[in-house]
Amino acid sequence: MTFKKSRSLPKRYHDPYGDEESNALSLPTHLAVIAMSRVIRLFLKKRSGFVVAFVLPPGGDFNAYQRAASFLLEGTLPLSLEEGYNYIVPVLDENDLEEGFPAFRQLKRIRRAIILVANKKLLADEIRLAADIVAELPSPSAGDHRIAARAMGFGNLKDEDASLLASQTPVRAAIAIRQGRPLDAALRRLRLYPNTGVSTNVPSGPALQELSGYGEAKAWGLELADDVEAWRAGKIGWNDIDRGVLLSGPPGSGKTSFASALARTCKANFVYASAAQWQSSGGGYLGDMLAAMKKSFDDAEAAKPCVLLIDELDSIGSRTEDAGRNSSYVRQVINGLLELLDGGRARDGVIVIGATNYPHLIDAALLRSGRLERHFEIGLPDEETRAGIFRFYLGDRLSDEEVQIVVSASEGWSGADIEKCVRQARRSARRQGREITLSDVDGALPPALTLPIAMQRLVAVHELGHAIVGVLLEADPLVSVSIKNTVREVAGVQAVGGARFQERMFARKTSTYFQGRIAVLLAGIAAEELMFGDFETGAAGHPHADLNQATELATMMEIKWGFGGSFAVELADTPERLSEFRSQRNGLRQAVDTMLKTQFERAKSLLEEHRSVLLDLHERLMKERVLSADDVRNALQDVASRGEIDCLDGLGGLRRA
Template structure:
């Protein structure tokens, strides 16, 4: 396996705790071996036993240090948990100390052991009592990178190159510098794609005042900028400022753009992080993910005042969801994030934005007061908003009429889509050696197809079913109903119509409320069946489709909220958990099905009673493509009055 020429750094290293043979030691593992060896050197020369505890540096790759510890101990005796052998004890969070008491008791029987502590704050008394030496490891220096490069066969580094490697986040350097890639190529990539997690200054680009759309989120952001300014002037404390918000909406709706624009508006620095980015640290090992998470918050704290945006927040999961083997992983990740969001971790000067496409998948504890306490929906921009976005990116290069034309033709486009389209238009104009003209923008627009009139009528019936039932049962106030005239041909999931409701803040959510919500959800297919004899497949087959949501609500009424035949409840709330309960719990599937059928017939009966209003509004929606809640309420009232007059006359 090893050669006499380089016994300490073998060409191939078999991970004794892994399932397969890995390649030669990676850069982070080499660096961990180098820094840990300085403490272990005199112990390794002796034949006596030892227990050494290492606290990892901020941002350290826990998996790399664990591999390095095993590698250093492997030279004496095989790694094992058997008495008399070597042992590596990982400490990732407080539970490892609380639940691992027996692990520490084993240390007196083990010959040599290394305790790896993910954060120096976790150096509990039990660890200090057990260890012969406790060392807080520093981040690898430029000289350490020079030694590692030689051991990896890259030769000698210049001072400039060594300093560049030392300045990189561990994950960046590990990705760039690998066996099989020439070191000059890796260094070129590090210079070409620098660390962009923390901006060194307020990011350039538009402020919130310059951006169109964003509704209530924009209003909140402008108020926040005033509060941050007052905080800078010492007029208020940070306790008077909102700590965090949740932004949710469809992909490409501009959640990240909002975060960077908010930073510019507040004169703050912008720190970007994502659950995927955290999980990629150390191939998703729990310790490395927690370390990467803490580093993002530490970066934001060091850059304050700052905006920390956490993208893809839903992929972290929920503690109430049974994730099988991964349930413990998700629970510890969420607990770690809660600790960072809470007051126990100093966050003065840091505003956290969580961004997601699926808010219902996020653990409820993350959304409580003091954490991500305000929630804003960011929808796709309407025509007026798209015109404003085009105007921002195009300046005065097109006339108002031309802007109106391209805004109308870009239905279904997000702000990110518009920015990309304008970039393509600029590229086209440059190739022709002139300024942008409307044809450049039109060529950059997505290929669209007009929705056939027959389908437009079906979509209009469906959305009106939601709207009319919503007005009649009054669970939540209706805002508007709309349909699209065109659809994109790029294969992306897109909404062709929408009945928009506003949830009341202090609505009492009784069993009647949820039955009304189910009736509204089923009003779409009820209207389709009423006007066309049957309904299409678009109401199911997707996590947020009508039938899927109605089924989940009906299930939770029975098993989560105590509205069914039993007051005994479960905490289940995820689609997977609810599906499992419907499958395994005797009679539950039948009860849910009966609830859905009853509310479907109820919705259909309400629409039948108001058939004249449905038919009239149907024609107007197909023609105008959008109707207000007031129009729908007035039409229902007028048709009822007309029907009453006819009844009295007869």
């Protein structure tokens, strides 16, 4: 923190500014100056030295009081314990007390010092010994707001207006009252919007420590909370703190919940905005949208420290995509957002989180350093994470065994789905006048449907096709293969089986590697055709289906990685752009189709060679429902040991003798 040498001392305690520079202070800082100057006005008037300890009122903005202390000390000298300098000692927690004891002993050498104590519990004896005065500051009164309004150039407040401001938290009042806005307009907004979209207190709900899942995003958030606390204490500058991140994941994966929990963990305010909300402002006209964007950032700045969530960020568009007649609009919107994210605008105290279901649609400039500089993918929760989410919402009402029963029935669910399920279960129990039980939760689950045996057999063949060819080619290591015998009666695509592979982090991504991956993707329908004569529609029709993924990989091999007939490559990798290239570039669709058919026949040939293994494992999978990679590998090795096929060749493939 920097400090100022004596410039011109405050003239009167009820109007403690006396120059134009005071107009730049925020409302919370004005109120802090007023309260503190009442205590030290005589010291300031006599130009004498002093050490005073201020205990902040409940809910006081520590940063505002710190800025007010710097203003009152008035000077430009840097932070120092050298004789004759001004000094501020922040005491936010017990650690500050321990670290501040050497400073307390040296305060006798300081001309003027202010000790800021976050709450009365931290008022240690050493502080009382060092200070000439110890003062517990009251919450700002209506009279204080009248004084602050005059200092900010708003003139005299009416009694009812002053009382209205005193009923607000300082941060909420600061959002409405700022330089350049008429006072009447600010007061009208406070009366018109008693509950705005800005949370002027830390929002209620769980902190990050209480949330299950989130992986690297959670670890980052906990570290960020430590950094924000250090910033509050003046130990680090805002330049040492991450400015923003991008969160991506499917609907319901908990992006908004994460941002809200981050605000709680950082003891920060929370402002919600969305691109759709900005676009709807004023009918979507460019000027109105840019104004709505700026207002969200202004709200966050007034409420700092603050987490600003920008939801549906992808709907803004990207300057690299052809938006037709709207391209100029998109470009200016993104340029406006870039200016708000950095430009010449200070964002100290504001953490920006962008949320999207489609990260590939975000303009690359928004993701550069100093903007949304990190990207965390938040997927649907796994079994362990779902158990934690159920436990969070259920508390200790169900045993671990009972929780595991409902967890097993919730595969593919988001955190929002689980919260809805428990809410319905609580409603059912409440109507019957009792505590929640397993039957309530089970009753809130969608009805279970048993898959016909014929469908189970087909799914087992399909998934074993992936698993067997995956082990034979070893493009990526197999983890397990599984099938289900029941599904839930819900809308959308449900997995009824799966072959899980673990992608190698440092595998050589050659044309051979990608050909192997395509063969594994097509091995499911190859197994169906081998055993049943044809294959069904489940392998296509949605972004994560086998044929869709294989088609995209084959297209990128041709035009992105130089594995096709030309070294001239393109950067596009979104499904939409890849589809456009297949439609527009001569010969590309035919080249992709040839590659897919070649790898399909390769997979089918391998499975035909190992038909006996496929049949044996099929019988086991129908009984056991889950087989490990070792189960599949050992079955193939047993056949090899009987001399029916050779051992592993140089590429990891198994071949007939």
